[in-house]
Amino acid sequence: MGAPRPAIGERGALMSNTAPKLETPLDTFSIHKEGGPPFRLRDMPPHRIVLVLIGLALVASAAIFMRWDWLPSYGGLILQGLWRTIWILVVTVVLGFLLAVPLGLAQAAGPAIFAIPARWFCTVIRGTPLLLQLWLLYYGLGSLFPQYPWIRGSELWPYLRQAWPYAVLALTLSYAGYEGEVMRGAFAGVPKGQLEAARAFGMRRFTILRRIWLPQAIHRALPTLAGEAVLQLKSTPLVATITVVDLYSVASRVRQDTFITYEPLLLLAAGYLIITGIIVFLFRKLERLIPSRLG
Amino acid sequence: MTDASLVPQAVLDLLALLSPSPPGWGGNLLRGLLHSLQIAFGSFAMGLMIGTLGAYAKLYGGPIARDLAAIYTTVVRAVPELVLILLLYYAGTDLINRVLESAGYARVDINGLVAGIVVLGFVQGAYATEVLRGAIKAIPQGEIEAARAYGMGPMLMMRRITLPAMLPYALPGLANLWLISTKDTALLAVVGFSELTLETRQAAGATKAYFLFFMAAGALYLLVTLFSNAIIGRIEKWARRGLPSAKGAR
Numbered sequence: 239m240g241a242p243r244p245a246i247g248e249r250g251a252l253m254s255n256t257a258p259k260l261e262t263p264l265d266t267f268s269i270h271k272e273g274g275p276p277f278r279l280r281d282m283p284p285h286r287i288v289l290v291l292i293g294l295a296l297v298a299s300a301a302i303f304m305r306w307d308w309l310p311s312y313g314g315l316i317l318q319g320l321w322r323t324i325w326i327l328v329v330t331v332v333l334g335f336l337l338a339v340p341l342g343l344a345q346a347a348g349p350a351i352f353a354i355p356a357r358w359f360c361t362v363i364r365g366t367p368l369l370l371q372l373w374l375l376y377y378g379l380g381s382l383f384p385q386y387p388w389i390r391g392s393e394l395w396p397y398l399r400q401a402w403p404y405a406v407l408a409l410t411l412s413y414a415g416y417e418g419e420v421m422r423g424a425f426a427g428v429p430k431g432q433l434e435a436a437r438a439f440g441m442r443r444f445t446i447l448r449r450i451w452l453p454q455a456i457h458r459a460l461p462t463l464a465g466e467a468v469l470q471l472k473s474t475p476l477v478a479t480i481t482v483v484d485l486y487s488v489a490s491r492v493r494q495d496t497f498i499t500y501e502p503l504l505l506l507a508a509g510y511l512i513i514t515g516i517i518v519f520l521f522r523k524l525e526r527l528i529p530s531r532l533g
Numbered sequence: 534m535t536d537a538s539l540v541p542q543a544v545l546d547l548l549a550l551l552s553p554s555p556p557g558w559g560g561n562l563l564r565g566l567l568h569s570l571q572i573a574f575g576s577f578a579m580g581l582m583i584g585t586l587g588a589y590a591k592l593y594g595g596p597i598a599r600d601l602a603a604i605y606t607t608v609v610r611a612v613p614e615l616v617l618i619l620l621l622y623y624a625g626t627d628l629i630n631r632v633l634e635s636a637g638y639a640r641v642d643i644n645g646l647v648a649g650i651v652v653l654g655f656v657q658g659a660y661a662t663e664v665l666r667g668a669i670k671a672i673p674q675g676e677i678e679a680a681r682a683y684g685m686g687p688m689l690m691m692r693r694i695t696l697p698a699m700l701p702y703a704l705p706g707l708a709n710l711w712l713i714s715t716k717d718t719a720l721l722a723v724v725g726f727s728e729l730t731l732e733t734r735q736a737a738g739a740t741k742a743y744f745l746f747f748m749a750a751g752a753l754y755l756l757v758t759l760f761s762n763a764i765i766g767r768i769e770k771w772a773r774r775g776l777p778s779a780k781g782a783r
Contacts (some may be wrong), residue, residue: 285596289604365758366713366751367719370730374751377737378744472613479723486616499627504621507612514611 298439300504308496312488319488323474326515330406331467334413336388339452341414341423346517353474358419363415369476371412376404376480413470420466424459425451457528464521468514551749556650558736558746565732566753569718572649572728577714579654581707586662589691591666602662609659615720620723621652630710645726649718657714664706668699696745701772716759 282290317513341360344352363371382387383398397403428451436446456463489502549560569656607619626643634640672695680694722731729750737746 281598286600289597289600297558297572331707361758362755366754367716367730368737369719369722370733370751370754373730373734374744377734378747381743452546468611472611475613475615483600486613499623500620503616503623506616507608510613511608511611 251332257392260345304501304504305498306499306501308492308501312492315488315491316450319485321472322483323485324513326402326405326409326474326477326482327467327471329414330409331470333406333410334417335463337410337414337419338417341418342423342425342455343447344421345418346425358511360418360422363412364419368408368473370481371475371477372405372408372480375408376401377379380404400479401481405480405482409470409473409477412473413466416466417463417470420459421455424455424462428454460521460525460528464518464525467517468498471510471513471517547745549741550736550742552757558740560651561732561736562729562750562753563778565727565729565750566757568646568726569715569730570757571646571726572653572721572726573715574717575646575650576657576717577693579650580657580661580710580714583654583658584665585696587662588665588669591662592669596641602696606659614653614656614717615723617656618652618720618724621655622648624722625651645721649721649726652719653714653759656717657710660710660713661707664703664710665699668703668706669695671702672698677751692745697777701769701776704765704772708761708769711761711765712758715719715761716754718753 272340329349332413341356344356345360380398388397389398432450433446436450441449476482478487478490481487486506490505492502493499550557552561578622587602587605590598591606593603626648631644676694676698677690680690687691708767718728719730721728725731727735733746733750737743740746
């Protein structure tokens with residue numbers, strides 16, 4: 239090999255150097271996943287262009303022939319509902335995940351006193367419908383609280399009389415239940431050697447968790463987390479049944495006020511489609527931030 | 534007499550509300566559970582049929598069938614079940630009645646049970662498509678090539694090779710789907726179909742014992758789940774017979 243070996247940083251020099259094929263393995267050591275090729279209209283097969291055109295025609299005919307005159311007068315309410323939906327989604331996903339980490343850890347490595355209740359919690363949450371859990375908390379607990387004077391006199395009472403704390407609680411517990419199971423698998427899936435190496439370095443147990451175990455477990459669970467976040471978004475309309483004003487309940491209100499059946503529902507479906515797209519996009523970005531060559 | 538002294542009378546009165554005979558509401562709950570299970574079975578079966586079609590369309594279909602299947606699974610899995618149920622429930626019954634009216638027939642009142650099965654089955658079909666597609670792809674492709682080499686037609690090959698061979702790979706996903714379908718029946722409470730959750734709410738509203746009834750319904754759902762898990766474990770063992778065990782490999 240007569241060609242001088244280029245330094246790793248000199249990508250341009252490597253590309254222009256055509257002769258030595260042996261140098262190419264350098265490229266496989268890229269740490270970050272690369273994005274796909276750029277999108278070009280020319281690459282689209284003809285049948286897909288036709289399908290896209292049909293889709294556009296459907297949307298256009300819906301926009302022209304259906305009734306949308308109610309839209310301006312409900313614009314503010316729709317934005318408010320959208321904000322409430324996203325707020326509930328983000329808060330419950332974050333809180334639920336924080337609760338899922340100890341749940342998963344207890345099941346994967348904890349002593350039986352923690353592991354068995356954690357497993358039962360996950361089984362009960364995953365074994366009953368969310369609508370029932372929500373109604374149990376809101377109607378059930380909500381009807382028990384006023385019987386106790388000390389609760390009525392406490393600082394928390396103004397919050398306990400509203401609906402949203404129950405919605406947040408139910409959705410958080412539900413997310414934690416499903417996610418606890420996922421995190422159990424993720425914690426158990428981290429190779430033993432990693433933890434042994436960390437211990438050999440003299441790390442304390444909490445440091446091992448913070449630096450080695452948790453990051454690798456999260457990395458393993460990330461694709462599932464994205465799916466669960468979409469499922470959580472799809473659970474949020476249930477809170478409308480306990481009088482929380484989210485995107486869905488705005489649509490039902492429009493339907494009740496104007497007697498228009500389909501248009502609000504179609505707009506609602508489109509709205510959820512867009513939010514799902516955003517969630518998937520964000521998680522894909524997050525996944526790309528993490529180096530993919532983990533052992 | 535010992536019973537009365539051990540358990541306070543108030544608790545006994547409360548539990549009497551759950552008795553299956555008329556003063557209690559237990560009979561209503563059990564009837565709701567029966568409706569829920571009927572819908573769950575029906576929608577799961579319909580989802581399996583749609584899922585098989587969808588999986589074949591995605592794997593072996595032409596470009597248009599493939600794209601249509603992709604649109605179906607993407608849209609149905611991205612839109613909340615509650616919204617889909619409302620859309621399909623109202624739009625579906627409305628559409629059928631309009632078609633009947635334009636053809637000169639009288640309007641029909643569509644059975645809530647059938648509507649619920651169809652709507653939930655449509656939703657289940659999207660998930661089943663993905664599960665079955667993955668399972669078919671997990672079959673060692675040599676088996677399918679061998680079946681083709683023997684000159685089997687597509688239907689015979691599906692019946693004898695593809696479906697039985699994919700079963701062990703599909704079962705975990707399908708088990709999950711079955712559990713989802715039992716729980717999704719609760720969503721029909723929102724459109725006013727009297728399944729377990731709505732019956733529970735009515736009973737609770739009439740007696741004001743909200744906590745008791747929702748706990749009882751939760752226990753019923755949990756029983757269904759645990760019972761299903763036990764059955765699924767046996768089916769899985771049966772379907773995996775003869776396959777190399779995953780336990781030894783770890």
